[in-house]
Amino acid sequence: MADNHGNTPAAWTAVGVAMLGFLVGSIALMLSPVSVTLFWVGLALGAIALPIFLVMAKLGLHDHATDHRGYAPDATR
Numbered sequence: 789m790a791d792n793h794g795n796t797p798a799a800w801t802a803v804g805v806a807m808l809g810f811l812v813g814s815i816a817l818m819l820s821p822v823s824v825t826l827f828w829v830g831l832a833l834g835a836i837a838l839p840i841f842l843v844m845a846k847l848g849l850h851d852h853a854t855d856h857r858g859y860a861p862d863a864t865r
Contacts, residue, residue, distance in 0.1 A: 796849060796850045796851075797844065797849040797850075798841050798844035798845045798847075798849040798850035799841065799850060801840060801841070801844060802837045802838065802840055802841035802844070803837070805833060805834075805836060805837040805840055806833075806834050806837035808833055809830045809831065809832070809833030809834030809835070809836075809837065810830065810834055811830070812826060812829055812830030812833060813826075813827050813829075813830025813831055813833075813834065814830070815830075816829075816830055
């Protein structure tokens with residue numbers, strides 16, 4: 789397993805966006821009558837989490853060799 793175990797800005801942002809999408813979608817399903825537009829907004833937020841992660845990873849925010857500030861990992865961690 790990686791040293792950071794997913795504790796990177798890219799991973800946290802993707803998880804946060806996906807959770808927001810699930811929250812919006814589930815609230816839309818609980819509304820009476822069901823808000824189809826709000827449901828699709830939640831679904832879109834959930835689907836956009838993966839591309840956000842991939843873009844942030846390409847920008848170096850999910851790099852295993854350095855932390856998010858650009859420093860090499862310390863051997864004492």
